[in-house]
Amino acid sequence: MKHLAAVLTPTLDLLLSFSKVKGARFFAVNGYVSKTSGEVANHVVNLNVNYEKAKLKDIDYLKGLDVTSLDNKGLGKDLMEQAKQALLGAFIAPNQNRVNGQIDAYTHICNGIKVHNETGDIYIYAMAHSKTVLIDGTYPKVNSRPLTLAKDIIRKNLKTGKYRNFKLSNTLEAKVNGETITFTYQG
Numbered sequence: 001m002k003h004l005a006a007v008l009t010p011t012l013d014l015l016l017s018f019s020k021v022k023g024a025r026f027f028a029v030n031g032y033v034s035k036t037s038g039e040v041a042n043h044v045v046n047l048n049v050n051y052e053k054a055k056l057k058d059i060d061y062l063k064g065l066d067v068t069s070l071d072n073k074g075l076g077k078d079l080m081e082q083a084k085q086a087l088l089g090a091f092i093a094p095n096q097n098r099v100n101g102q103i104d105a106y107t108h109i110c111n112g113i114k115v116h117n118e119t120g121d122i123y124i125y126a127m128a129h130s131k132t133v134l135i136d137g138t139y140p141k142v143n144s145r146p147l148t149l150a151k152d153i154i155r156k157n158l159k160t161g162k163y164r165n166f167k168l169s170n171t172l173e174a175k176v177n178g179e180t181i182t183f184t185y186q187g
Contacts, residue, residue, distance in 0.1 A: 024049045027126060031134070033170045039137030045126035045164060047112045054127070054159035055091055061158065062088045070157075075150050083150035087158075124166045127159075 027047040033040050067080035106114040106123070114123050144152070155161040 024127075026129065027124065029124065029166050029168075032166060034137055035167075035170060037137030037139050038135075039133060039139075040135040042132045042134060043164070043166070044129045044131075045124070045166075046129055047124065047126045049127040050111070051125075051160065051163060054163070058158045058160050059088065059091050062091070062154075065154070065157075067154075070153055072150065072153060075146055075153070079146055079150045080153070083147055083154055086147070087151055087154055091160075122168045124168065125163060126166070128162045128164045 024046040025048055027045050029043040029045065031040060032043055062084055065084055067084055068077055070080060072080045104117070106116055108114045112125050114125065115121070116123065
């Protein structure tokens with residue numbers, strides 16, 4: 001909260017005014033640079049989409065999911081069922097240390113907009129709609145465990161799996177309700 005005053009800028013004021021509009025709205029994040037891969041892409045997301053509602057729909061989906069209906073990529077039914085149960089458990093009873101760490105790290109301005117308490121960076125958390133890659137990145141090889149691979153297969157069908165976190169200082173431009181916010185890249 002101590003850094004909140006430092007980030008109350010026209011950018012934050014515009015985002016705040018946008019967030020007061022009822023219902024989901026499209027938000028364009030153009031020229032977003034992924035810090036992990038270097039990929040540059042334009043994203044269109046839905047801001048103001050209720051994550052808790054998406055989570056409840058995912059719980060219902062998981063409860064009714066027959067894992068044999070998924071392409072398990074050779075991982076087997078038992079591992080897919082274990083992954084389903086692990087994801088369901090995480091939705092129903094999330095890790096409280098992780099939850100508390102997130103609560104302590106950010107000040108939530110409104111639904112989908114938060115400020116990092118130490119750095120003052122503004123983050124948008126929204127549901128992905130579309131992505132256009134402008135410059136391919138270099139994606140690191142990840143050696144995931146079989147259970148993680150099984151969870152990833154299931155996550156592709158979850159509404160909450162479509163949510164993305166964007167650090168606004170990693171983008172060149174954002175468009176909200178016809179207004180454009182231009183950033184100086186800090187890369």
